[in-house]
Amino acid sequence: MIRRVVILFFLFFSFSYSMELKQFYKNMYMVRGVDDMPSVENKGFMSNAYAILTKEGWVVVDSLSTPELSKEFYDQLMKVxxxxxxxxxxxxxxxxxxYGASTFKEKGATVIAHKKLNEFYNSPDSKMTLEASNQRFGGLYKNVRLIPADIEISDKKDIKVGEYDISIISMTPAHTNNDIVVLVKNENILFAGDLVYINRIPFAGDRGASSKNWLKVLKDMENLNPKIVLGGHNEPMDKSAIKFTYDYLHYIRETVKKMKEEGKSIDEIKSYINQNSPYKNYVMYNVFNDANVYKIYNDLDMEDFE
Ligand SMILES: [Zn+2]
Incomplete structure (x- = not known):
């Protein structure tokens, strides 16, 4: 009997999720997704989204995976x-x-993203990726409507919203070819997207990613000297997270580079790293590490010609 109750308990929690809006700083709110890949069970709630309440209205950073999730996030903001x-x-x-952007667009938001996000939006790849992801993840994205940016960032843009001075800064290529970060200058708070992690393995396998330039932009972010760093997949972090991310990427790059020079194959390098990596007990290691090694192995070939 007890065993049955325990099983039911786990079934209940593995097939449900709760989105809890938390205030992490004055006028600033977040929801925290689970550390996992998207699934029908977690409804794709595996990333964070943020919102700043200004005297003029809300500024939202990232829109979650689906219109259903972003609507839930929106409803919670409206309760505040x-x-x-x-x-x-x-x-x-x-x-x-x-993928959750349509909710905010319908509510009248001006959408800001990197210029290269719009290039992707305008290419056939954007629809193909959406369809492939929808098939792969059991129809999870069936209601997604892709939304382009109204304002494109190619270098840097400053906006003033209510009492806040906000810089939106291109930091690309790094995690993708269209990364931007958001610096709230009055408070020195940095929204870093997927560029910064603590105790979790970054994903560096996107085809537009550049681990070499990622290391450079991490230095740029360190120089901004942020008081709090908000990432796509962690609790609020401090500057030490920038170092964690730097050290991981640097370790993989240096290890792959050295073994490549010794003539080792990609499989030998993967297996060496999987035995010796100081990072193997961190969250998402099994999901992302091999892809990162593979991408960095290939990137190093390209960099040889630079
Ligand atoms: Zn990402």
Whole structure:
């Protein structure tokens, strides 16, 4: 009997999720997704989204994986304060940051993203990726409507919203070819998208990713000297997370580079790293590490010609 109750308990929790809006700083709110791949069970709630309440209305950073999730996020924001959604800023084109955008667009938000997100939106790849992801994840994305940026970022843009001075800065290529970060200058708070992690393995396998330039932009972010760093997949972090991310990418790059020079094959390198990596007990290691090694192995070939 007890065993049956325990099984039911686990079934209940593995087939449900709860989205809890948390205030992490004055006027700033977040929802925290689970550390996992998207699934029908978790409804794709495996990334964070953020919102800043200004005197003019809300500024939202990232829009979760689906219109259903972003609607739930929106409803929770409206319980805090019924105010217009002024801006939706999309840190990059991955589904868990972009695919929920239609909710905020319908509420009148001006959408801001990197210029290269719009290039992707305008290419046939955007629809093909959506369809393939929808098939792969059991219809999870069936209601997604892709939304382009109204304002394109190619370098840097400053906006003032209510009492906040906000810089939106291109930091690309790094995790993708269209990463932007959002710096709230009054408070020195940095929304870093998927560029910064703590105790979790970054995903560096996107075809537009550049581990070499990612290391460079991490230094740029360190120089911004943020008080709090908000990422796509962690609790609020401090500057030490920038170092964690740097050290992981640097370790993989240096290990792959050295073994490649010794003439080792990709499989030998993967297996060496899987035995010796100091990072193998961190969250998402099994999901992302091999893909990262593979991408960095190929990138190093290209960099040889630079
Ligand atoms: Zn991402």
């Amino acid at each position: 304060k019924k105010a217009p959604i002024k801006y939706l800023i999309i840190t990059h084109y991955h589904p868990d940051h972009w």
